[in-house]
Amino acid sequence: MSEENAVETKLRTITGQVVSDKMDKSVTVAIERQVRHPVYGKYIRLTSKVMAHDENNECREGDTVSIASCRPLSRRKNFRLVSIIERAAR
Numbered sequence: 001m002s003e004e005n006a007v008e009t010k011l012r013t014i015t016g017q018v019v020s021d022k023m024d025k026s027v028t029v030a031i032e033r034q035v036r037h038p039v040y041g042k043y044i045r046l047t048s049k050v051m052a053h054d055e056n057n058e059c060r061e062g063d064t065v066s067i068a069s070c071r072p073l074s075r076r077k078n079f080r081l082v083s084i085i086e087r088a089a090r
Helices: none
Strands: 013-020 026-036 043-053 064-069 077-086
Touching (some): 013 043, 013 077, 026 064, 026 077, 043 064
Parallel strands (some): 043 077
Antiparallel strands (some): 013 064, 064 077
8 A cells, every 4th residue: 555545544542540550561441431411411420441552561550541542452452552641649
């Protein structure tokens, strides 16, 4: 595929908090979002957990990180670590 014909794809970048760093080169990130209830209008907090690839094992539990979507790296890992936004207090 040549450079001229290549289609630029936008990577989905998400911010979340690391809830587990017990695996090698992997972290579990909790992503919180607020959704409005269709009938009552109250905002509900929804949390989903995704696995992300951490090549250098630099994340610790409680860190706020930015992750981006990528090709599947394993059965459950479809995200990679982009940056650590804020370190957790130790």
